[in-house]
Amino acid sequence: MKCFSTIKLSVQICIAVLIAGFFTTFYSCSTSNDLVKNGVSDYKIFVSQKAIEPEKNAAVELQKYIYKISGCKLGITDKTDADDKLIYIGFQQVPSVLITGLDTASFSNEEFIIRSDGKNLLIAGGHSRGTMFGVVTYLTDYLHCRWYTREVIKIPAQPTITLSKIEDRQKPTLQYREPFYHEAYDTQWALHNRTNNHAIPDSLGGAYVTFPFVHTFYQLVSPQKYFARHPEYFAESGGKRLESKGQLCLTNPAVVKAATETVFEWIRTHPEANVYSIDQNDGEGYCECVHCKALDIKEGSHSGTLINFVNQIADTVAKVHPEIALQTLAYDYTEIPPKNLRPADNVMIRLCHYQYCSAHPLGTCDSHKEYINRLEQWKKISKRITIWDYYTQFASFLMPFPNFETMKHDVKFYADHGVVGLFAQGNNVPDDGHGEFTELRAWVFAQLMWNPDKDAQGLIDEFVENVYGDASGYVSQYIKLMHDQVKPASAYFSIWTDPEDTNYLNLKSIQKADSLFTLAKNSTRKDTAVYKRVERAYLPVLFTKLYFYSIGGTAYVQGDLGKEVQDFKRIIAGNRITSLAEMPMVGSIPKFLERVQSKDHFITDWYIIGPFDNEERKGFSTVYAPERGFDTTRTYAGKSADVKWKQYSDNTSGYIDFAKQFTPQKNVVSYAYTKIKLDQAKTVRFGAGSNDGVRVWINGKMVLDRPVLRKAVPNDDIISVPMVKGDNTVLVKVDQTGNKWGFYFAQKNGSDVKKQQ
Ligand SMILES: [Zn+2]
Ligand SMILES: [Zn+2]
Structure with missing residues (x-):
């Protein structure tokens, strides 16, 4: 077929194309190996009538993008002719010369081959997504198209597309690839970046479907349906059966039976699923009945009752549906594998990596050691492990989160450890979370999940260059600025920091x-x-x-x-x-x-003194010298040395960080003192937050007494205090039992405050 496009072309270009078309035709039977030459082609796309729908759509996909790239719309045909120049989509009716040496039945569901002898081109793969992913790969790897974000799509104009010899057989390293960022739930994005979350409809090859998605115990055995009649189906905790916020009694045979019935129902109603989840609920509340407890003790982990339970369901399912896989979490209280039990062959383990250092990749930081040890233990007893790992800042989606090193190296680490899938938890909240660089993270993860050997830094650089244009140099400098600071082994931050x-x-x-x-x-x-x-x-x-x-x-x-x-x-x-x-x-x-915008005035100019002894928290109520008067000239006996008042001022935070000011830091108390000057007498509201307990005196009178253990949060305690005209003294005492130590003290709506030391 010869074609040329007149769309958007000027008259002059049309003439050029016509001339080019003439020469293409003239030479096409002999020397040309161009799929398209100057916008003209004598190729057709062949797809058999017997091809599956995603393969027929793969042919349309190729036609669409070759047109966008070259301006030439190739015809699609289901007829072959020995003289035709054809691009074969799918294995059906492909000439034997093009499939020499291939066992076409051996291609797995996403595996494909792109093969060209310089004249014809074959793009074909396993059902259901192989051929489609082959076409996508031809567009990205050979024609340099990119789907960086939903908006930033790069289709390089190429009036001539040369067909060279190609032999490229690929399949993804990970069977299940889900970067959980908003970007990745767009069909076109997911398809062209070869993830397999639910964004890809069956017509385009379908997805890797997990049903139900996660935390399914109450869907398996519903408290609404069973609790009133059978409280014994549900977890016993502290001598009580839990109707909510708990788990199931996994050793009860009736629970196994009810759960198995539910799984068969799921298989009937959701035949599209690749895997069915038998997952503990989020939170704890595991069963402590005598039977569950005995099995968990014997297995050295609460995963004992879990694997025992899932295996029983899996055995029944395997008799009817040997091809179907079940999945269960190794998460929180079930992270440690059982000592003796082994997950059945049709049970997949979804291991979660939760509390750890996000600064350094797996295997390079002590904080990961225990987890890696668990992964290796699970690996010994299961060949089918997928991972649920966390790559977003949970506490503040929007705060800078320099964890690119984990993104760059973890996928490869997991692949090398034989895991078969990765759910990279981002911040896909409705309708759009948009944490830091979510589009970049989604794209880089997608490429690495397909092929973990790709140059991850190269991918980051490519994304930045193409998405941020003239600003890319500055954006790269910003990325480096943040990441350089967390390189040292001493740096630590997690998804909750x-x-x-x-x-x-x-x-x-x-x-x-x-x-x-x-x-x-x-x-x-x-x-x-x-x-x-x-x-x-x-x-x-x-x-x-x-x-x-x-x-x-x-x-x-x-x-x-x-x-x-x-x-x-x-x-x-x-x-x-x-x-x-x-x-x-x-x-x-x-x-x-x-x-x-609260106008709270955080008081950040103080005199501070300490630490004094606080063994058994007795120091909290001991009257130390600072409570008897403020005198900067005197020295007092502190916990381990003499102490004096010193000035403290910090306009970068309202948090008065005693931990950075005093040693020792275990079982101690320290004080802070300041004056507040008012133009007139009035009642003033203050907000205090402390770690740990706090006492406050204003003008010598105790106005707050909170012997608590807590994290310091501004305005945890609100007090109203009558103040006098002129100077008012403020004395704050905070005790320390361990870890962080400090306080916030703010005048509520205190824009009129005047400070004076
Ligand atoms: Zn139980
Ligand atoms: Zn670390």
Whole structure:
């Protein structure tokens, strides 16, 4: 077939194409090995009538993109002729010369071959996605198309597409590939980046379907249906059967029977599923009845009752559906594998990696040792392990999260350890979480999940260059700025670390990041689309500035707070961001902005003294010298040395961090003292937060006494105190039992406060 496109071509170009077409035709039978030459082709796409629907759609896909690339729309045919130049899609009716040496039946469901002898081209693979993924791979690997994000799609114009000899057989390293970022749930994105989450419909090859998705115990055996009549089906905890927020009694044969019936029902109603989940509920509440307890003790883990339970269901399922796999979690209290039991061959283990250092890749940091040990133990007893790992900041989706090293290396680590699937937990919250660089993470993960040997840094660089355009240099510098700080082995942050507890978020790094993004934005102002992407990449920096400001770090916003807040709101709205955290309660955007704009005045200028003894927390109520008077000239006997008042001032945080000021830090108390000057007598509200217990005296009178153990959060305690005109003294005492130690003290709505030392 000869074709040329007149769409969008000027008259002059049409003439050029016609001439080119003439020569193409003239030479086509002898020397040409161009699929398309100057927008003209004598190739057709062949797909058999017997091909499955995704293969027929693969032919259409190839036709569509060759047209976009070259301007030439190839015909699709189901007829073969010996003289035709054909692109064969699928294995059906392919000339034997093109499948020499191939056992076409051996191709697995996503495996394909791209083969060309220089004249004809074969793209074919296993059912159901192999052929489609072959076409996608031809477009990406040979014609250099890219689907970086939902918006940024690169289809390079190539009026001539040369067909060289190709022998390329591929299959994914991981059978199950799910980067859990919003980006990846777009059908076109998922298809062209060869993930296999549920975004790919059956007509395009389908997906790897897990049904139900996770935490399924109450779907297997419903408390609504059974609890009233059979409380014994449910976990016994503390002598009581749990109707909610618990697990099942896994050793009860009636529970096995009811659960098995449910699984057969799932198989009937959801035949599309690749795997059916028999998963413990989130949280604890495992069964402590005598039978469950005995088995768990014997197996050295709560996975004992779990594997015993799943295996029984799996045995029954295997008799009817030997091809079907079940899956169960090794998570939280079931992470340790059983000593003696082995998961049945049709049971997959989904091992979760939860609390650990996100700075360093697997195998390079002590924090992963226990987990890797567990992975290796599971590996010894199961060939079918998938992983659920966490690659987003749960506590603050929007805070900078420099964990690219884990992304770059973990997929390969898992592949080398023989795992067969990876769920990379991002922040796919409705309708769009948009944490830091989610589009980049989704794309890089997708490439590595298919082939973990790809150059991960090269992928990151390619993405940045193509998505951030003229700003890419600044964006790369920002990435480096954050990641360089967490390279040292001493750096630690997890998916739960708050901004103030990282080693990489501080006034200096945020000011540097801010100036890089100012340059980045300035360089792309003329290109609205790129500018918007740069702003989205900048959002974590802006979030961090506002976050620190909200806890008293006034230095983070030196310009107009109102403008920063307006920018934040605009970027949030423009990107449909609906939550700032995995937990909706802490992720409320209005509440965050309320804190930012609260006008609470955090008091950050103090004199401090300590530490004094607090063994058995007796020091908390011991009257030490600072409670008897403030005198900077005197020296007192502290816990391990003489101590004196010293000045403390910090405009980067309202948190008075005693842990950074005093040693020793175990079983001690310290004090802080300041004065507040008022123009007139009035009742003033204060908010305090402390780690651990706190006492506050104002003008010598105790106004707060909280002998608590807690994390310091601003405004945990609110007090109203009558104050006098002129100077008012404030004395704060905070005790320390271990780990963090410090406090917040703010005048509520205190814009009129005047400080005086
Ligand atoms: Zn039990
Ligand atoms: Zn580490």
